Amino acid sequence: MKKTYKIEVDCANCAxxxxxxxxxxxxxxxxxVNFMTQKMIVDFSEGADPASTMKQxxxxxxxxxxxxxxxx
Amino acid sequence: MNKKQKKILIRIIIxxxxxxxxxxxxxxxxxxxxxxxxxxxxxxxxxLKKAWKGILNRQVFDENFLMAVATLxxxxxGLLKTGDYEEAVAVMLFYQIGELFQSYAVGKSRRNISELMxxxxxxxxxxxxxxxxxxxxxxxVAIGTVxxxxxxxxxxxDGIVENGKSSLNTSALTGESVPRDVGPGDEIFSGCxxxxxxxxxxxxxxxxxxxxxxxxxxxxxxxxxKSKSENFISRFARWYTPAVVCCALALALLxxxxxxxMSLPPEWGEWIYRxxxxxxxxxxxxxxxxxxxxxxxxxxxAGKEGILVKGSNYLEALSKTGTVVFDKTGTLTMGVxxxxxxxxxxxxxxxxxxxxxxxxxxxxxxxGMSIKKAWGKxxxxxxxxxxxxxxxxxxxxxxxxxxxxxxxxxxxxxLSVEPIECRTAGTIVHMAINGEYAxxxxxxxxxxxxxxxxxxxxxxxxxRRTVMLTGDGKAVAEQVAAExxxxxxxxxxxxxxxxxxxxxxxxxxxxxxxxAFVGDGINDAPVLGRADLGIAMGAMGSDAAIEAAxxxxxxxxxxxxxxxxxxxxxxxxxxxxxxxxxxxxxxxxLVLGALGIANMWLAVFADVGVMIIAVLNAIRALFVSKL
Numbered sequence: 001m002k003k004t005y006k007i008e009v010d011c012a013n014c015a016x017x018x019x020x021x022x023x024x025x026x027x028x029x030x031x032x033v034n035f036m037t038q039k040m041i042v043d044f045s046e047g048a049d050p051a052s053t054m055k056q057x058x059x060x061x062x063x064x065x066x067x068x069x070x071x072x
Numbered sequence: 073m074n075k076k077q078k079k080i081l082i083r084i085i086i087x088x089x090x091x092x093x094x095x096x097x098x099x100x101x102x103x104x105x106x107x108x109x110x111x112x113x114x115x116x117x118x119x120l121k122k123a124w125k126g127i128l129n130r131q132v133f134d135e136n137f138l139m140a141v142a143t144l145x146x147x148x149x150g151l152l153k154t155g156d157y158e159e160a161v162a163v164m165l166f167y168q169i170g171e172l173f174q175s176y177a178v179g180k181s182r183r184n185i186s187e188l189m190x191x192x193x194x195x196x197x198x199x200x201x202x203x204x205x206x207x208x209x210x211x212x213v214a215i216g217t218v219x220x221x222x223x224x225x226x227x228x229x230d231g232i233v234e235n236g237k238s239s240l241n242t243s244a245l246t247g248e249s250v251p252r253d254v255g256p257g258d259e260i261f262s263g264c265x266x267x268x269x270x271x272x273x274x275x276x277x278x279x280x281x282x283x284x285x286x287x288x289x290x291x292x293x294x295x296x297x298k299s300k301s302e303n304f305i306s307r308f309a310r311w312y313t314p315a316v317v318c319c320a321l322a323l324a325l326l327x328x329x330x331x332x333x334m335s336l337p338p339e340w341g342e343w344i345y346r347x348x349x350x351x352x353x354x355x356x357x358x359x360x361x362x363x364x365x366x367x368x369x370x371x372x373x374a375g376k377e378g379i380l381v382k383g384s385n386y387l388e389a390l391s392k393t394g395t396v397v398f399d400k401t402g403t404l405t406m407g408v409x410x411x412x413x414x415x416x417x418x419x420x421x422x423x424x425x426x427x428x429x430x431x432x433x434x435x436x437x438x439x440g441m442s443i444k445k446a447w448g449k450x451x452x453x454x455x456x457x458x459x460x461x462x463x464x465x466x467x468x469x470x471x472x473x474x475x476x477x478x479x480x481x482x483x484x485x486x487l488s489v490e491p492i493e494c495r496t497a498g499t500i501v502h503m504a505i506n507g508e509y510a511x512x513x514x515x516x517x518x519x520x521x522x523x524x525x526x527x528x529x530x531x532x533x534x535x536r537r538t539v540m541l542t543g544d545g546k547a548v549a550e551q552v553a554a555e556x557x558x559x560x561x562x563x564x565x566x567x568x569x570x571x572x573x574x575x576x577x578x579x580x581x582x583x584x585x586x587x588a589f590v591g592d593g594i595n596d597a598p599v600l601g602r603a604d605l606g607i608a609m610g611a612m613g614s615d616a617a618i619e620a621a622x623x624x625x626x627x628x629x630x631x632x633x634x635x636x637x638x639x640x641x642x643x644x645x646x647x648x649x650x651x652x653x654x655x656x657x658x659x660x661x662l663v664l665g666a667l668g669i670a671n672m673w674l675a676v677f678a679d680v681g682v683m684i685i686a687v688l689n690a691i692r693a694l695f696v697s698k699l
Contacts, residue, residue: 012365013355
């Protein structure tokens with residue numbers, strides 16, 4: 001299942017780092033962070049609960065880039 | 073500028089002003105150090121804070137950390153040795169100016185590109201019983217609702233014209249500036265602009281399924297499909313920064329230790345300064361920002377021309393196109409039959425055409441339709457008497473009391489008329505009047521006016537090989553190919569054969585070259601999917617084509633194929649320019665820094681200056697209308 005979230009991030013390298021960090025969260029099959037359109041497309045693995053998974057994604061992203069925002 | 077950017081701008085101005093004032097205040101020693109801490113704190117407090125948080129989160133190699141270490145190191149050197157604090161403040165100041173510029177420029181170009189594709193309609197007008205219009209969200213309009221579109225408004229949903237006649241400006245979707253005339257019964261697509269009079273249309277799709285939503289969705293998601301060069305850069309960024317930091321560490325420690333061993337003065341300050349310069353250069357931002365921005369601008373620019381590229385990876389593939397395979401019907405030819413010639417006519421051409429049109433008056437066969445269309449005037453049906461259809465061969469009709477036969481040579485021979493065979497390729501309709509041969513019509517699928525120029529343009533833009541695949545007969549296919557200058561042609565192909573042929577061609581071509589297949593997207597979806605790059609033409613309103621293709625040309629002008637290749641080439645040129653520029657400048661500055669020739673000012677240029685140049689260069693990819 002794929003979901004798109006609006007994000008706010010200032011630098012392109014930070015977006016790359018967010019992508020890497022989010023990919024490592026359990027329950028996430030794949031992530032694409034689109035810096036240009038300020039969107040994060042998360043592909044959840046089967047059986048994962050999007051709400052709780054996204055909470056982990058947010059904290060993982062905050063860890064690598066304090067200044068980012070993900071609108072759930 | 074947003075709030076965040078304004079705040080940084082104010083901080084930059086304050087700290088720059090303080091820096092200039094301090095330059096003229098003659099204090100020394102500790103008070104001087106403390107005074108310089110004020111502008112440093114103003115400009116750099118958030119960087120220091122982020123760096124600290126980064127350390128807590130074990131994200132050591134981010135640029136905040138690097139800048140913090142470099143400037144704090146420079147301050148410490150100033151305190152212990154040189155008494156020069158200006159450099160540390162200035163480096164931080166320039167870094168912030170660069171960041172501000174980057175976020176401003178990127179934000180601005182992002183908005184510009186989005187505006188280019190701003191075809192999203194804001195409302196739909198619904199008419200109540202009294203003729204009053206209410207504006208509603210297009211999302212809320214159900215299928216089958218009649219909506220009113222006033223002149224100057226965007227068509228909010230796909231539909232069929234109920235009443236009204238007008239011209240539509242389709243340029244936002246197709247890049248085509250000639251308006252399209254529509255009247256009752258015509259299908260129209262959302263995203264066009266109604267130009268001159270009120271139209272009432274019955275909607276056929278929900279907003280989410282309408283053309284405009286599909287197109288917007290496609291463009292917005294396009295830059296999410298990353299190209300090889302983008303992936304290369306993000307992999308590169310991952311090892312570049314740590315590598316430079318390790319070099320910096322080595323630079324700070326090894327030479328002084330070696331000098332100590334050789335019982336020379338160690339010069340710690342000098343080597344640490346050089347190491348700090350390294351840290352300033354080590355941020356990979358110029359590369360990381362400029363590559364996706366270039367692709368984004370390229371995709372936006374192409375979109376404005378009515379060329380939708382579904383991803384950066386396809387733009388990259390497009391630039392490497394070496395072979396273009398065409399489906400004939402609908403791409404190089406119009407896909408409609410037309411009377412192209414009249415031969416051996418014993419009557420006046422118009423008179424013969426009128427007879428033929430009368431003979432075919434009841435026909436719904438494409439050939440019959442094309443004859444009626446060529447005549448183009450109303451038919452006086454009272455002149456037509458008995459009509460006899462002779463299965464698959466033609467018709468024999470009584471017109472004005474004469475027996476008129478129209479059909480193939482078999483029909484002629486059955487009426488014991490000897491037809492004159494035609495050497496032109498196409499479908500031939502022979503005519504006989506009262507048992508006398510009266511000439512024949514050549515009916516063919518008409519080649520698009522720009523097709524020949526399009527093939528020539530492809531050759532000019534570096535396509536090595538052009539191939540045409542068609543289900544038509546050999547004679548027709550070869551004639552069209554010769555006329556257009558196509559290198560190779562395969563005829564009499566069934567749809568399944570086309571896939572096999574494309575697979576053969578894929579196996580023949582060199583590894584690095586891409587093979588593009590151009591089709592009308594209606595019945596060639598499997599071939600579009602099989603080729604390296606599927607290009608669908610005339611796709612406005614055709615969901616199947618938009619789904620199946622990698623590149624979608626909204627109108628059916630074949631010249632757009634070479635144009636899209638040129639856009640892709642320009643975009644890739646800019647990508648490579650930026651990669652080479654950034655890498656070379658950084659490499660040179662690293663070497664100069666290690667040798668002690670470059671100071672931190674040059675290092676800041678290597679970081680911020682290169683990024684600014686790369687961003688400005690990236691935006692050039694947006695300007696493609698003259699290509």
